[in-house]
Amino acid sequence: MDSQSHVLERLRTAFRSGITLPEEFRRTQLTNLLSMVRDNEGQILKALHQDLAKPKFESILSEVDIVVNELHYAISNFRNWMKPEYVAKSLATKLDECFVRREPLGVVLIIGPWNYPLQLLIVPLVGAIAAGNCAVIKPSEISSATDRLVAELIPKYLSQDCYAVVRGGSEQTKALLQNRFDHIFYTGSQAVARSVVQAASVYLTPVTLELGGKCPCLIYGRINIQAAAHRLVWAKFFNAGQSCVAPDYVLCTEATRDALLPALSSVLEQFYGKEPQKCPDLSRIVSARHFTRLMKLLEQTKGKVVIGGESDQEDKYIAPTVVVDAGEDDALMAEEIFGPILPIFTVEELEKSIEFVNRHEKPLALYVFSDESSVVKTVMEKTSSGGFCSNDGIVHMTLPGLPFGGVGASGWGSYHGRWSFETFSHRRACLIRGWGLERLNTLRYPPYTEDKLKWLRWTTSQQSSCSLM
């Protein structure tokens, strides 16, 4: 196994050679990546099941298909994204060529998490390749089967000079971060994100941070409770609640809660049967440590478990659980739950509910369920979040036209679709002038006169031009 510095040297040399720049190279790599996912779908599903007991359906929908979609989208469009973007000109630059070039940054680092170990590692890689970079990818060691599989497959399908997988735990990640990269893309927790930014600051490396937070779900106004319950349960308990955009907690009136609880119960039974532990469509908690963390939350909560609550330590199984009557200072509000526990807080007025949300960090996603568009509008205007979805959960991140990312404590930067390409590109402003029109230029040269200034003010006061600084 090459040392980290050897790997980086190899990638840097490859990047400097210019091999990643031509369209053909990028297309080949992206197509190979597509083949990698398609040819090995069975093994991928097996690894995901080993890591998270992910049901085959969830793995296909939320991992394989999302990656394949992103690849198709990138392959169809990256050629256009690469083209120079011509911009509006001022009077002074009317005869010049003015455009923005998208250029690769160099050698980028992508650090993936364990909850969607394929998607959250490969989707950024798609953008990095399409933008012409070399990349070091660091899968999470917690989802160890996927980690092993990715390390085995990537060198078989992608250029080994340009893309490398580095494996290891937190020590190896720390060591990796001591090196100089041209961009660092990190998905994970806030605590680690801080050390990523600190390490990046040494070399002034730009970063993209896809973090998490507590995604609130507000249910107010007139509501089709059955439809809402279906979508809420799906979004919350998908991957056993281990999604950065899962609805973390619900805010609603007491009346809504009383109507919601039986609906949730019935939907849960519909989805996972009377004994969810036996249902093949429900995932498990990723590790003993996270299982313990979640069980501790259930022990410490001052709320009441009204649905679920069962668990099995050996199986790392926690039943889909709903908790009510907890206060805002409850243990369940102290950290992102990231598990199949759904607290419901009752707040009678929408305004107070919004204040509740705004007392906490800006979340990665914010959900509102309501048949009243005024409710949706009010919540959207008075809150902030990475993304916003009304009357559903999670699906907003499946649209490659929308930038996916956080704000404030939930993250910095965004990606998906074209946004991935932009994240891993430098937008270089280019102005190509001719040799003519020197007379116009003399207006800016000393010795300065009132007249020259008057003319300059006039020419530069035309649309879209700054001063001649």
Next chain:
Amino acid sequence: MERQLFQRAKEAFLSGRARPLEFRLQQLHALQRMIMEKETEISTALKQDINRSQYDTPLLELIGIENEIKLAIEKLAQWAAPRPVEKNLLTISDEVYIQPEPLGVVLIIGAWNYPWALTLLPLVGAIAAGNAAVVKPSELSECSSLLLRALLPCYLDKDLYPVVMGGVSETQQLLRLRFDHIFYTGGSTVGKQVMEAAARHLTPVTLELGGKSPCYIDKNCDVRMACRRITWGKFVNCGQTCIAPDYILCEPCIQGRVVECIRQTLLEFYGADPKCSPDYGRIINQHHFNRIVSLMDGYTPVVGGQSDSSQCYIAPTVLKDVPPHSRLMQEEIFGPVLPIVTVSDMDDVINFINEREKPLALYIFCSDKKAIKRMIEETTSGGVTVNDVMMHYTLSSLPFGGVGQSGMGCYHGKHTFDQLSHHRACLIRSLNMESVNRARYPPQDRRRAQRARMALKSPLIDTSKRTLVWAVIATILGIGLFITLMVILLIAAGLNCTCWYWRGFYN
């Protein structure tokens, strides 16, 4: 003190009053008035800070600020409006768009070389995007900072846009507070400290730094004209410009000519003794004066070289045959000293540039389109101007910023607005059409899974206004053509009938 001002700005932001477009426009108009009404006072302050000539002030700072404000006022409604994006079959009846939103309280740390432009241009974007902003002008341009502190509260909302004065220690205090974005213009060393401080609160940053901007003169271009343009860019503001051409690269055979052309141009611009020219500036302070003078140690200038520490005056200076690894070539000069480094050919130029840190700007003087294309494609930099210097800064439709050590993020025009906004992804669905969703719910079987996969994979449809308009026009044209064809056929059929009729009649 800093904390109090920050708290007040935060509370003012949370009250929501910076958000309505009318308020933002009102603030922008007020800022515009400030620039117009106080031009004389601003000029005086700049003369005291950096000996800026009365013409340089509008030229280099005020016109730019005025134009940015005008653009923001004109385009604000468009910039702040929701931006629709492509949908798929699953979301065809939903609203899918990106909504730009304010971030909160932005910290703007200005620089001393263009104390008004580099502080107010980011402020224009911050206001336009609906943020509050704490403005920290550079203590080195003291008169301008004091004037800014006096003026801003007279024109803008007192709580939302406070000015904080002070030096290193006050800046460090500010950096401990939790801002929603930090916009810093200055050197890389402090840039790193800003980013490190921002790590604590995971605050995103925009860093407009500097570096050594190379300027290549091809031997086959119009050397005389190239030197005129370079001389202007290099010596304006006494070389204290982040995008000034830092050094020249050229082949030895034209080095002599380059020196002569620059000498002649200097004569034309500043006269025989630039010290007496009202259009030639001074170095900001003793520390920088000493720094630049010491960079010249050991060299015999071919042009200029004189200095006067009592005035912080350094004559426009050119040095030739400078070794590539000399001290002069290690740090950004940021002064009126122009080294010429000789290179053997274009390959040498490209390697030279690529061996060094990515610069904020690259200048290429060349008449050969292929060579220009090659140079642009085989190097990288924040921005490029070909056959002139600095002009890419003046076009606000171009994003202005660095890459690598020269910075991260960009601004000017709409780019400032975008930089200081959060682009919130919005999907507005209704609770109808629940049957469509059933495909994704457990319990799963193969047929349902197929349906779910199909929906997810459905191609994207662009329902933006432009596409809709084209679709409508195409449909109308299509229908029109169809109707025309039918009419023609009917007429032809009718005529045919008539012919048959008349034929029959005559027969």
